[in-house]
Amino acid sequence: MSFDLIDLAIISLIMGIIGIYAYYRYREEKHKEQQMLIPTLESYREKYIKERKLFAEKAETLRKKLEEIEKEFHKIKANINNYKWTEDEKEILRNLKGTEYERIFTIIFEILGFKVLEPEIYKDCNIDIIIETTDNKRVCVDFVDYTQRKKLNENYIKELLKGKEKYNCQSIWILTNRFLDDDVEDMIYEYDINLFEFNQLVRFFPSYRIVDDYDENRTKYHNFELLHKETRDEVIRRDLWIKEVEEKLEEIKRKRGKK
Known part of the structure; x- marks a missing residue:
């Protein structure tokens, strides 16, 4: 099967039309993406702010729990004479x-x-x-x-x-x-x-029973201490993400303001 010049011209024209269509579709999608970038980033920022609040509240609850356990340590030491x-x-x-x-x-x-x-x-x-x-x-x-x-x-x-x-x-x-x-x-x-x-x-x-109570309290303290640290790390992580999103938003708005 052979192609003459007219066939080649038609194929070239079709390919050109497809190429132009693909280019404009790419430009259109890119434009939509640019238009949606700020709302998307703002949505992420709101999400991270909410998550940060939840983790901060949880960290505060765990901190208070650690304070309660700390008081138990003092209570055990203050009541040594009761461990006969x-x-x-x-x-x-x-x-x-x-x-x-x-x-x-x-x-x-x-x-x-x-x-x-x-x-x-x-x-x-x-x-x-x-x-x-x-x-x-x-x-x-x-x-x-x-x-x-x-x-x-x-x-x-x-x-x-x-x-x-x-x-x-x-x-x-x-x-x-x-x-x-x-x-x-x-x-x-x-x-x-x-x-x-x-x-x-x-x-x-004092009786060895004091060691059992002390060890039990120490285990609880250690477990809550780990949870508190992990939760505080999540708060710090959200702070970093929020900062990065806000910097990106500032950069986009600055660039658009120059156009």
């Missing part, structure tokens, strides 16, 4: 061991207002933690559960004394949840170390 050891709790105390025993009394020290520090190396010189008093005095603390009492000999005590000097502590406390043999007690007191046996723990420290 029950007989069941005493039995649990007798059988605490290892990291759980250390964890409970470490948190109790924090609740009592001590600053808790870790030795440079885990159990360095037999020291589990170092506590700092409000007048900046340091105490080396060693937790000895009922399974570890046999390790308390003279070499063990000398290691604690070495740690006392290394960490610039004014004294050493040994906390054990059972009772020690008399000769071991005498040796400990001979080296001027403060010993807290089962009876002293029950007498001078």
Whole structure:
């Protein structure tokens, strides 16, 4: 099949008409898009402003919730004397061991207002933690559960004394949840170390129940703190988007004003 000049001319004319139509359609759509740009941007701005308000209100609600939980912390600390050891709790105390025993009394020290520090190396010189008093005095603390009492000999005590000097502590406390043999007690007191046996723990420290309440409150605080931060981030994000839209609107209006 061959084309003569007339056919080619007709095809060229049709293609030209299609091209012109497509061009004007493009110009028309572009014009509509330009005309709709400001209303679209204004619509986005209104949307972001509403969202910002909702997130800001939610953030304020969460902030108040954090304040309430903060008050609970103070309430727990103010009512330490109410956490007396029950007989069941005493039995649990007798059988605490290892990291759980250390964890409970470490948190109790924090609740009592001590600053808790870790030795440079885990159990360095037999020291589990170092506590700092409000007048900046340091105490080396060693937790000895009922399974570890046999390790308390003279070499063990000398290691604690070495740690006392290394960490610039004014004294050493040994906390054990059972009772020690008399000769071991005498040796400990001979080296001027403060010993807290089962009876002293029950007498001078609040029940581990305070740790359960404190941990529960701390978990709630942490969860609400995360939610509050995420919500505040959404507010900040909307602030940024609103600013970007307003800058774009200002730019468009400035350009149109020059035409």
